[in-house]
Amino acid sequence: DGDETANLGLSEKRAGSVKQALMSDYSIDAARIQTEGAGEQKPVSDNNTKEGRANNRRVEFVKL
Numbered sequence: 001d002g003d004e005t006a007n008l009g010l011s012e013k014r015a016g017s018v019k020q021a022l023m024s025d026y027s028i029d030a031a032r033i034q035t036e037g038a039g040e041q042k043p044v045s046d047n048n049t050k051e052g053r054a055n056n057r058r059v060e061f062v063k064l
Contacts, residue, residue: 012037
């Protein structure tokens with residue numbers, strides 16, 4: 001429950017951590033992975049409930 005700037009930073013760090021794991025655990029080349037933090041910009045659930053906030057802490061994979 002931080003401000004929007006703080007939440008965006010956390011979102012970007014979460015995406016970066018997933019990228020690092022894919023690179024180290026699965027030997028995926030860094031050039032093949034793009035990351036983006038969305039913060040509060042693209043919720044899939046209501047941010048007014050504990051469950052909704054948990055659902056919004058997610059990582060999505062998009063094949064380009």
